[in-house]
Amino acid sequence: MKLPFKILKMLAETALDFVFPRYCLLCGKINPKGEYEHLCPECEVSLRILKGARCTLCSEPIGPESMPNIHGCPKCIDRKFQFDKSFCLCAFDGAAREMVHELKYRTGAHIVRDMAKVAKKFPELADYIRNAVLVPIPLHAAKALKRRYNQSDLIASMLVKTFPESNAKIRKILRRTRKTATQTTLDRESRADNVKDAFALAKAKSAETLPKNTNIVLVDDVMTSGATLSECAKILKKSGFKSVSAFAFARRL
């Protein structure tokens, strides 16, 4: 007797949940049955997906989806971002914050599957990264060694896999030149100072081979003041790249 594929898949998933139980990131509920692998339907409501109109420069939400996007808003009017535009998927609070923390601090590489589900809600992302070179924001070597992976690398890979039609590829052409304090406790000005001149082109994987009109998209987990992404964009613009934009999974509002 041939079991339909759907039933086989369900059986396999049930067996997998039994051996490797999943937990809701917020309430700890075992093997949640919602849309996401690591969020139960009750906690899913705290995932604030930024689907409405936004400022395409700083990704600030500005109104409902029926409104057109704007480029430059009251929040970013006095900012001198070095990137041309930015794209963020959710607000950095509730479930999104837990997803990022799980990925970053709790060796939660499995969480990118849920991040991919969020990314799929933005079909326009395929255009945003079309033929792009994705450049993950690098960690300092000491931190990378401790964490064993860079969360921005994983998010960049997630984008490539989620939108194969975009023909985007990843090139790690930046490196951190010095250790920086964590940005989380700093105010906007201190954040800019903290990351100033903290990046350079990676020597081993030089950007020399890339045409200067390449669509470069910097990839980070969270965009807060935009200081880190802007500092990285500055390095790339200085080395002659014409189009440098930013992507972050979450945006601190």
Ligand SMILES: [Zn+2]
């Ligand atoms: Zn829950």
Ligand SMILES: [Zn+2]
């Ligand atoms: Zn703005």
